[in-house]
Amino acid sequence: MRIDLSADDLSRAPLSDVMAQAAALRDAQWGRRVSYSRKVFVPLTNMCRDTCTYCTFVKHPDEPDASLLTPEDVLRIAREGEATGCKELLFSLGEKPELRYAAARDALARLGYERLTDYLRDMCALVLSETSLLPHVNAGTLTDEEIDLLRPVSASMGMMLETISRRLTRKGHPHYACPDKVPVQRLRTLERAGQRKVPFTTGLLIGIGETWAERIEALHAINDCHTRYGHIQEVIIQNFQRKPDIGMANHPEPALDDMLRTIAAARIILAPDISLQAPPNLHDRHIQYLNAGINDWGGISPVTIDHINPQHAWPQLDQLAQSCAAAGYAFEERLTVYPKYIRDRAEFLDPAILDRMTLMARADGMAAQQILEAAQ
Numbered sequence: 001m002r003i004d005l006s007a008d009d010l011s012r013a014p015l016s017d018v019m020a021q022a023a024a025l026r027d028a029q030w031g032r033r034v035s036y037s038r039k040v041f042v043p044l045t046n047m048c049r050d051t052c053t054y055c056t057f058v059k060h061p062d063e064p065d066a067s068l069l070t071p072e073d074v075l076r077i078a079r080e081g082e083a084t085g086c087k088e089l090l091f092s093l094g095e096k097p098e099l100r101y102a103a104a105r106d107a108l109a110r111l112g113y114e115r116l117t118d119y120l121r122d123m124c125a126l127v128l129s130e131t132s133l134l135p136h137v138n139a140g141t142l143t144d145e146e147i148d149l150l151r152p153v154s155a156s157m158g159m160m161l162e163t164i165s166r167r168l169t170r171k172g173h174p175h176y177a178c179p180d181k182v183p184v185q186r187l188r189t190l191e192r193a194g195q196r197k198v199p200f201t202t203g204l205l206i207g208i209g210e211t212w213a214e215r216i217e218a219l220h221a222i223n224d225c226h227t228r229y230g231h232i233q234e235v236i237i238q239n240f241q242r243k244p245d246i247g248m249a250n251h252p253e254p255a256l257d258d259m260l261r262t263i264a265a266a267r268i269i270l271a272p273d274i275s276l277q278a279p280p281n282l283h284d285r286h287i288q289y290l291n292a293g294i295n296d297w298g299g300i301s302p303v304t305i306d307h308i309n310p311q312h313a314w315p316q317l318d319q320l321a322q323s324c325a326a327a328g329y330a331f332e333e334r335l336t337v338y339p340k341y342i343r344d345r346a347e348f349l350d351p352a353i354l355d356r357m358t359l360m361a362r363a364d365g366m367a368a369q370q371i372l373e374a375a376q
């Protein structure tokens, strides 16, 4: 793994210098434009075989609000999204709950399925056949066969690498007893997605106990994978958020300067064509984040909450547009797949998905119908 003096340099150089370098790199590749994707969020199931101690999304199957959405639920949420101008439908789900819990197996069996991935595939197909939305799938670690199953019915996929630290899987750490959070398993999924030409989103979760060197190592690992396959369309730098009902309720959140330095380091390390994103609802320092080198705010929903961070409302889109304008950037809507794959990399998209996306995109690959307000 490539770790050299640059990790030290990036941690010791004046923050303003590192941010200025990152911002210049961003401007050279992405110009004076910051993007977002208008999405509706479908939490297909909140049951999961893992138990990450920072997670508020997951519910034990015995809890009353554990759920597996029905096809009717999926379509209802999808239509709400369609009605408010969404183009992306984000399927978010826990990892393989049926391998651990009888209640999850029973819930799937009631819908006629044995495996969550098969149900997810069919829900993606349903969304494609019944709505105008493009599914993006966040299904965690995936096998070759699962990726092959999902690829024809999803425009893009994602899985946060989160951290490369195996140390954090030990007892007393956030990924203890989480089989899908063993870093090598997540790196394998990144690799498989590249081999199968899937436009892929990944990223780091900052402040869960990882060291600076581990962050830098993770960024290099992502970048190395992208160098081999060209499939990493975006990297998210997300800050850990303390919440009262999680195992890490007393764990400190990362400081603003730490986030800014990490974002800037990511921009400097990652290939320029990898979009750099930070969720806009987990902080209120939008202009500082722009100055650290991001070029995208990720998926923002006008109809559904952020189910991963339900206590943090999405900012109004016009506020984000104002922040962008104040920093000298235009604010524009993109699709779930970034323009370069739509315009120049047809091999990354199933032909039917590409046909649909081409109709939804401008000549430059951004969304043809630009909506920059919270709701219509």
Ligand code: SF4
Binding pocket: 048, 049, 050, 051, 052, 055, 056, 057, 058, 093, 094, 095, 140, 180
């Ligand atoms: S963070 Fe993801 S993998 Fe971990 S418990 Fe929550 S849903 Fe499961």
